[in-house]
Amino acid sequence: MNEESEETMVNTTQDVAWQQTQSEAEAHLAKRRLTEKIAFGVLWAAGAVAVLVLIAVVGYVLLEGAQVIDWAFLTTRPKGGLSGEGGMSTTIVATIYLVGLTILIAAPLGVGAGIYLVEYAGEMQGTSGWQAHLISVIRFGVETLAGVPSIIFGLFGYALFVTTMKFGFSMIAAALSGACLVLPVIIRTTEEALLTVPRPYREGSLALGATQWQTNWRVVLPAAMPGIITGVVLSVGRIVSETAVFYVTLGGSYYMPPSPILHFRDFLTSGGRTMALHLYYLANDTAAFDKAMGTGAVLVVSIILINLAINYLSHRLNQSMRGEA
Amino acid sequence: MKLTYLVDRSIKYILLVCALLSVFILFLIAVFTLREGLEAFQTIGVGQMLSGTVWRPGQDQYGILAMILGSVLVTIGAIAIGVPFALGCAIFLAEVAPDNVRAIVRPAVELLAGIPSVVYGLVGMVVLVPMVRQIPVPGNSGYGLLSASIVLAVMILPTITNIAEDAIRAVPQSYREGAFALGSTHWQTITGVILPAARSGIIAGIILGVGRALGETMAMIMVIGNSVVLPKPLNDNPITIFLRQARTLTGNIAVEIGYATGVHESALFATGVILFMLIMLVNIAARMLMKERHA
Numbered sequence: 001m002n003e004e005s006e007e008t009m010v011n012t013t014q015d016v017a018w019q020q021t022q023s024e025a026e027a028h029l030a031k032r033r034l035t036e037k038i039a040f041g042v043l044w045a046a047g048a049v050a051v052l053v054l055i056a057v058v059g060y061v062l063l064e065g066a067q068v069i070d071w072a073f074l075t076t077r078p079k080g081g082l083s084g085e086g087g088m089s090t091t092i093v094a095t096i097y098l099v100g101l102t103i104l105i106a107a108p109l110g111v112g113a114g115i116y117l118v119e120y121a122g123e124m125q126g127t128s129g130w131q132a133h134l135i136s137v138i139r140f141g142v143e144t145l146a147g148v149p150s151i152i153f154g155l156f157g158y159a160l161f162v163t164t165m166k167f168g169f170s171m172i173a174a175a176l177s178g179a180c181l182v183l184p185v186i187i188r189t190t191e192e193a194l195l196t197v198p199r200p201y202r203e204g205s206l207a208l209g210a211t212q213w214q215t216n217w218r219v220v221l222p223a224a225m226p227g228i229i230t231g232v233v234l235s236v237g238r239i240v241s242e243t244a245v246f247y248v249t250l251g252g253s254y255y256m257p258p259s260p261i262l263h264f265r266d267f268l269t270s271g272g273r274t275m276a277l278h279l280y281y282l283a284n285d286t287a288a289f290d291k292a293m294g295t296g297a298v299l300v301v302s303i304i305l306i307n308l309a310i311n312y313l314s315h316r317l318n319q320s321m322r323g324e325a
Numbered sequence: 326m327k328l329t330y331l332v333d334r335s336i337k338y339i340l341l342v343c344a345l346l347s348v349f350i351l352f353l354i355a356v357f358t359l360r361e362g363l364e365a366f367q368t369i370g371v372g373q374m375l376s377g378t379v380w381r382p383g384q385d386q387y388g389i390l391a392m393i394l395g396s397v398l399v400t401i402g403a404i405a406i407g408v409p410f411a412l413g414c415a416i417f418l419a420e421v422a423p424d425n426v427r428a429i430v431r432p433a434v435e436l437l438a439g440i441p442s443v444v445y446g447l448v449g450m451v452v453l454v455p456m457v458r459q460i461p462v463p464g465n466s467g468y469g470l471l472s473a474s475i476v477l478a479v480m481i482l483p484t485i486t487n488i489a490e491d492a493i494r495a496v497p498q499s500y501r502e503g504a505f506a507l508g509s510t511h512w513q514t515i516t517g518v519i520l521p522a523a524r525s526g527i528i529a530g531i532i533l534g535v536g537r538a539l540g541e542t543m544a545m546i547m548v549i550g551n552s553v554v555l556p557k558p559l560n561d562n563p564i565t566i567f568l569r570q571a572r573t574l575t576g577n578i579a580v581e582i583g584y585a586t587g588v589h590e591s592a593l594f595a596t597g598v599i600l601f602m603l604i605m606l607v608n609i610a611a612r613m614l615m616k617e618r619h620a
Contacts (some may be wrong), residue, residue, distance in 0.1 A: 032510045032512075032513060033510060035510075035512060036510045036511060036512035036513070039512045039515075040421055040511075040512065042413065043413050043416055043417040043420075043421050044417065044421070045413070046409075046410055046413025046414050046416075046417055047413070047414055047417040047418070047422060047426070047430045049410060050410070050414050050430060050433055050434055050437065050482065050486075051429060051430055051433045053437070053479055054433045054436055054437050057440065057444070057445070057448050057479075058436075058440070060448060060452065061444060061447070061448060064451075108343075109343050109346055110343075112339070112340045112343030112344070113340070113343040113344040113346065113347065115340055116337075116340035116341055116343060116344040117344055120337055120340060120341070121344075134345075137348055138344050138345060138347065138348055140348075141345075141347040141348035141350075141351050142347045143612065144351055144605070144608070145347050145350060145351055147533075147536055147604065147605070147608035148351075148354065148540075148601070148604070149536075149539070149540025149541075149542070149575065149600065149601075149604055150540065150542065151540065151542045151575045151578050151579055151597070151600075152354065152358065152540075152597055152600065152601050153354075154578075154579070154582075155358055155361075155578060155582070155593075155594060155597045156353065156354045156357055156358060158582060159357040159358065159360075159361050159594070160353065160357050164357075180350050180354075183346070183347060183350070184347065187347065211329055211330065211332075211333040212333055212337075213332060213333040213336045213337070214329070214333070237439055240441070241439065241440070241441030241442070241443075241444075242441075243441065243442060243443050243542075243543040244442075244542035244543050244575070244579055247543070247579055248578075248579065248582050248583070276441050276443050279441075279443045279444070279447060280443045280446070280543055280547070283443070283446065283447050283450060283547060284546070284547060289447075289450075289451055292447055293447070293451075296443075296444045296447050296448075299441055299443075299444060300440065300441075300444060303436075303439045303440060303441065304436065306439070307432070307435065307436055307439055311432065
């Protein structure tokens with residue numbers, strides 16, 4: 001009888017202690033869950049703020065810009081002056097010309113470099129000859145170039161193309177400087193696109209007796225095309241939104257640049273003003289904030305369209321890769 | 326047949342030339358900016374330039390300390406405002422957001438990266454500057470380091486968010502499982518396990534953000550006020566230094582290169598050389614951290 005009661009006593013004290021720890025643990029857990037709730041609330045807020053900032057910036061520019069944008073604004077040329085009279089027609093044309101010329105220079109070089117780094121330099125990896133060193137030097141070059149700030153490209157373009165080579169403030173000087181800026185973008189995206197092409201494609205082609213170049217040209221490049229185009233479109237976006245480089249190489253003339261088809265030489269040496277530059281001049285040198293907003297709205301719409309194109313292309317790339325795997 | 330092989334061989338070398346072009350351009354950039362800046366370095370002296378507080382090209386005074394301070398302060402401001410948000414977004418996107426929310430936030434962050442810097446500058450001038458002007462401190466014009474820091478914080482957000490998100494996603498799933506199995510809540514797992522494991526990648530992202538901030542030009546010119554005077558606090562409170570107008574190294578180059586000649590022009594190239602070296606150091610540090618993570 002005595003022994004039994006002692007046992008129950010021990011049991012109850014153990015139970016009490018156990019219950020105590022359990023309730024402590026529950027309280028602790030509740031506290032941890034509360035902390036988590038608060039922290040996650042803050043994280044949701046951070047995500048929401050990012051979206052809200054975007055909506056605020058884009059929405060403000062589009063709403064304000066919409067008030068000045070009409071057919072006349074888009075089709076008359078800027079008239080200069082402190083009040084920023086006129087429209088923005090010549091700046092749209094100059095932007096398109098400059099993008100075209102820059103891509104024409106940068107795309108072949110960038111894609112070529114990307115092909116070399118993936119298709120030819122790959123064999124040399126792991127070897128220790130001078131070629132392996134060369135590859136690591138090239139990689140260092142591409143990575144470093146990608147980090148160079150745009151005003152430095154501008155300074156460089158000004159020193160080399162505008163003054164030393166005597167192109168003056170011109171389309172060709174701006175396009176060459178801009179090409180240096182987007183070259184790393186095109187190289188990187190080309191590399192990524194080529195790396196997604198499955199190895200058996202190359203093996204199959206080589207086994208049929210094709211040379212390496214025939215394989216690259218007929219098999220690998222077509223398969224990687226959506227990715228390569230994504231890189232080019234990305235570069236188009238960079239050039240459309242770039243200002244610092246062109247501010248010091250393009251001059252800023254708001255006259256219509258000569259047609260590249262009819263007067264190619266004049267076209268190359270003519271100055272110009274892109275939409276982004278026009279916005280800058282309007283906002284900084286004139287009082288025409290409304291016209292600046294209008295230009296900004298056209299600029300933002302172009303960037304949104306470019307981003308949609310990139311999303312569509314990379315989506316298609318993913319789809320085709322999944323379909324064929 | 327022979328021709329096919331000849332083509333195959335020669336194309337390989339043509340492509341090699343394309344690949345070498347990046348290195349060549351980098352070399353040219355270094356040579357040309359240095360060559361043009363040499364005159365300033367010789368006649369003014371590197372030490373004089375770096376420590377001089379007066380920039381008065383008309384009287385041959387070329388001290389860029391005010392601009393260095395402007396660049397550094399605006400970068401500190403942008404990091405202080407931008408990094409908490411960017412990290413919050415990165416953790417949110419990698420760990421918390423449901424797929425359908427992620428599908429909205431992710432493209433939004435990408436689009437933030439794509440918006441031209443002049444558009445940020447314009448919105449800064451029209452919206453932000455009048456708001457900052459409301460802060461009741463004598464001498465506050467709205468234009469200045471605070472406005473510039475806020476604009477810059479938005480501009481570096483995508484850079485930091487993208488790299489930090491990648492770093493967080495790269496943490497092995499087993500780390501999370503281990504922490505969950507020990508009874509951690511998701512938040513405890515994030516702060517105790519995931520963030521420490523992703524640390525080097527996150528820091529690399531922040532450093533790359535610093536690089537972008539130091540290199541930004543046009544948006545800074547538009548909102549920072551471009552005063553060449555050494556920034557000082559407006560009153561006893563040292564934080565009011567951020568309400569002061571300033572000028573960045575990049576802005577100094579862009580604003581004056583159009584009409585500068587002689588030593589003045591050379592001094593701007595010298596500014597470029599200093600900026601270039603500053604950003605190279607920052608980027609190399611970031612790259613070493615990224616490599617460490619992959620090793």
